């Protein structure tokens with residue numbers, strides 16, 4: 001009744017934490033089994049032309065839309 | 079052809095066996111032939127909750143291995159003659175369950191019963207996978223608590239990738255039961271509400287069951303709480319069983335504290 005007396009419970013914290021944890025669980029479990037192999041092959045191809053440090057591949061899901069982002073980090077010293 | 083429903087949770091100890099016993103009896107009370115099967119191999123709990131522990135002679139693994147016939151192993155409940163029970167074996171052998179044998183057993187149960195309810199073991203290992211393998215539907219039991227909800231989501235993920243129905247291109251129906259709700263804690267914002275949980279998991283709600291001390295007494299006696307007309311949890315299970323039998327039963331508000339000061343004031347102005 002008196003908002004300054006109302007103690008805010010931790011349920012909303014639980015909801016926020018769970019939403020994030022479950023999103024990341026679902027992502028991990030949906031990542032492709034061939035991801036590591038594909039990464040290695042892409043590195044091989046790019047290396048033929050230019051020095052490569054690492055490659056990051058991430059899967060983004062937004063509603064029905066799915067995309068793979070491939071980020072190639074170049075090795076300046078190569 | 080009977081309907082095969084697996085009762086699952088991911089996390090252990092959230093109320094799968096209690097749910098299986100109560101809705102099994104509830105379905106029988108709705109005049110449908112129902113069998114409850116203990117898939118928690120190595121543990122054996124459902125017989126105690128149903129008060130049938132002294133009647134077990136043959137178990138599910140013996141039936142699958144052809145050492146006993148199904149009719150020898152099925153135990154008829156003393157409480158309702160439409161309810162039958164098939165016991166788990168107490169073997170520690172992890173290879174006791176095999177897909178072809180389970181499939182054959184479930185097919186014969188389908189011919190004989192309207193509802194086949196499978197009580198899954200805790201976790202998401204092979205025992206769990208075997209329980210969901212041939213199910214048409216799953217009841218997911220959660221407590222309003224973070225680890226239960228997170229583990230349930232993992233169990234649902236496995237259901238959606240490993241069940242035979244999904245492999246055949248169909249869908250496994252999913253129903254959520256939120257068990258052990260404490261209305262006071264939800265009201266004060268200390269416990270996740272059912273709408274929070276539904277937002278997070280995104281599956282259909284089958285029912286809400288309140289925290290109820292009477293459940294201990296019910297299991298002490300081997301008489302499921304659904305038989306107690308004064309129990310709030312018992313009434314909740316009754317409604318859930320009727321919904322499963324196709325009745326349209328409204329979802330009463332379990333998350334408002336009855337008789338609170340505020341409620342009484344609201345009552346005056348009604």
Ligand SMILES: Nc1ncnc2c1ncn2[C@@H]1O[C@H](COP(=O)(O)OP(=O)(O)OP(=O)(O)O)[C@@H](O)[C@H]1O
Pocket residue numbers: 087089090091092093094095096097118123198199200257258259287288289290291293294297311
């Ligand atoms: N609504 C409730 N109110 C109070 N106690 C409950 C409620 N539901 C279940 N319990 C208690 O919680 C405990 C665990 O319940 P139960 O054995 O049904 O869980 P389970 O999911 O089958 O466990 P396991 O994963 O070990 O098989 C039991 O002691 C039971 O009496």
Ligand SMILES: [Mg+2]
Pocket residue numbers: 094095096118123197198
């Ligand atoms: Mg159990």
